[in-house]
Amino acid sequence: xxxxxxxxxxxxxxxxxxxxxxxxxxxxxxxxxxxxxxxxxxxxxxxxxxxxxxxxxxxxxxxxxxxxxxxxxxxxxxxxxxxxxxxxxxxxxxxxxxxxxxxxxxxxxxxxxxxxxxxxxxxxxxxxxxxxxxxxxxxxxxxxxxxxxxxxxxxxxxxxxxxxxxxxxxxxxxxxxxxxxxxxxxxxxxxxxxxxx
Amino acid sequence: xxxxxxxxxxxxxxxxxxxxxxxxxxxxxxxxxxxxxxxxxxxxxxxxxxxxxxxxxxxxxxxxxxxxxxxxxxxxxxxxxxxxxxxxxxxxxxxxxxxxxxxxxxxxxxxxxxxxxxxxxxxxxxxxxxxxxxxxxxxxxxxxxxxxxxxxxxxxxxxxxxxxxxxxxxxxxxxxxxxxxxxxxxxxxxxxxxxxx
DNA sequence: TCTGAATTGAGAGTAACTCTCAGAATTTAG
DNA sequence: CTAAATTCTGAGAGTTACTCTCAATTCAGA
Numbered sequence: 001x002x003x004x005x006x007x008x009x010x011x012x013x014x015x016x017x018x019x020x021x022x023x024x025x026x027x028x029x030x031x032x033x034x035x036x037x038x039x040x041x042x043x044x045x046x047x048x049x050x051x052x053x054x055x056x057x058x059x060x061x062x063x064x065x066x067x068x069x070x071x072x073x074x075x076x077x078x079x080x081x082x083x084x085x086x087x088x089x090x091x092x093x094x095x096x097x098x099x100x101x102x103x104x105x106x107x108x109x110x111x112x113x114x115x116x117x118x119x120x121x122x123x124x125x126x127x128x129x130x131x132x133x134x135x136x137x138x139x140x141x142x143x144x145x146x147x148x149x150x151x152x153x154x155x156x157x158x159x160x161x162x163x164x165x166x167x168x169x170x171x172x173x174x175x176x177x178x179x180x181x182x183x184x185x186x187x188x189x190x191x192x193x194x195x196x197x
Numbered sequence: 198x199x200x201x202x203x204x205x206x207x208x209x210x211x212x213x214x215x216x217x218x219x220x221x222x223x224x225x226x227x228x229x230x231x232x233x234x235x236x237x238x239x240x241x242x243x244x245x246x247x248x249x250x251x252x253x254x255x256x257x258x259x260x261x262x263x264x265x266x267x268x269x270x271x272x273x274x275x276x277x278x279x280x281x282x283x284x285x286x287x288x289x290x291x292x293x294x295x296x297x298x299x300x301x302x303x304x305x306x307x308x309x310x311x312x313x314x315x316x317x318x319x320x321x322x323x324x325x326x327x328x329x330x331x332x333x334x335x336x337x338x339x340x341x342x343x344x345x346x347x348x349x350x351x352x353x354x355x356x357x358x359x360x361x362x363x364x365x366x367x368x369x370x371x372x373x374x375x376x377x378x379x380x381x382x383x384x385x386x387x388x389x390x391x392x393x394x
Numbered sequence: 395t396c397t398g399a400a401t402t403g404a405g406a407g408t409a410a411c412t413c414t415c416a417g418a419a420t421t422t423a424g
Numbered sequence: 425c426t427a428a429a430t431t432c433t434g435a436g437a438g439t440t441a442c443t444c445t446c447a448a449t450t451c452a453g454a
Contacts, residue, residue: 127324155364156384163360187353194391197342
């Protein structure tokens with residue numbers, strides 16, 4: 001009917017190649033470190049030419065930094081009950097999206113975070129993605145409360161929650177998902193209380 | 198008496214070279230764009246070899262991204278009256294440090310911001326610096342209220358204010374300093390009110 | 395099966411760095 | 425004031441990420 005059928009040999013091969021490159025990349029990064037691993041090595045491991053590597057991933061960084069806060073998240077946020085405040089809706093969105101992860105996926109995600117946090121180039125690019133997330137969240141919050149996405153208070157809210165997410169970012173060894181969610185909860189509660197110290 | 202005297206010919210020359218490189222770099226970036234300007238061009242303009250360029254600036258980015266939130270800011274923050282809350286102290290610090298700028302310095306700073314915002318690599322690195330600022334602010338706030346810098350609420354506060362600063366970052370043409378300060382004021386007030394939308 | 399489109403590998407080229415080394419300039423000691 | 429020790433500089437070679445082009449191969453649809 002739609003595009004449900006097997007998408008043809010060519011498409012299948014492409015997906016396969018892409019996955020292979022990414023897996024080998026992450027594996028090598030974990031073992032040898034990000035900067036210590038060269039694109040040549042990844043390409044060789046995935047059995048493609050360096051040129052092909054760059055056809056699938058515009059930069060080395062992109063093997064690690066697949067989009068966060070992407071359409072899936074947006075849909076989840078929009079799907080939250082209308083009576084929830086933006087903060088509550090975001091909290092629910094994060095809970096839902098993390099709950100959807102399997103044990104294995106969470107482990108992979110933790111490893112990814114470790115990599116990102118320790119490689120300055122990766123960390124910087126991720127922080128820029130979070131910065132871009134401010135606009136996105138402002139848009140979503142604006143929809144929810146019927147204000148403009150350029151509304152100053154809406155943007156301030158978006159900035160604050162993104163900042164809180166940054167601050168809650170795991171800095172030491174792999175955390176448990178539960179603990180992470182609890183932290184987010186506490187942080188958002190603190191935020192809504194006006195951040196008393 | 199201390200190191201007030203002219204620091205010797207060699208030191209003077211070094212400072213001069215460094216300044217020359219930076220000025221030419223910023224000038225060329227403004228005219229041709231950041232990525233379009235090569236280190237060779239900068240080195241040639243500043244009349245040094247490319248090798249020397251890298252002796253003064255470890256990366257091309259560092260000609261633009263001199264430290265923000267550096268010791269000066271820290272001193273200013275610590276110098277605020279003890280009765281101010283961390284948020285109030287930060288507000289005062291920002292006001293003070295901006296007020297210290299001359300008209301020309303502000304113009305330069307605006308231009309710098311424009312460059313950073315439009316070059317993804319620069320923007321990413323700056324966001325990473327802001328991320329690092331979370332730790333710094335957490336430390337300063339902790340001192341002020343007599344809590345631990347690892348205290349969760351302290352970190353949440355630091356994350357939130359950094360996020361607010363990000364959100365208030367000028368996205369369009371050069372703003373006036375006054376407007377910028379007003380924005381910060383409003384944002385912090387909104388934050389302390391619990392971010393009602 | 396044949397034709398057109400997409401994918402691939404190979405090779406050359408650019409730009410940001412890094413490292414090493416020899417020569418020049420500056421500081422310091424005598 | 426001069427000689428030795430220190431520091432700085434330019435030059436050159438090398439690495440790596442990434443770009444571009446071209447010819448050969450592979451797949452899709454008629």
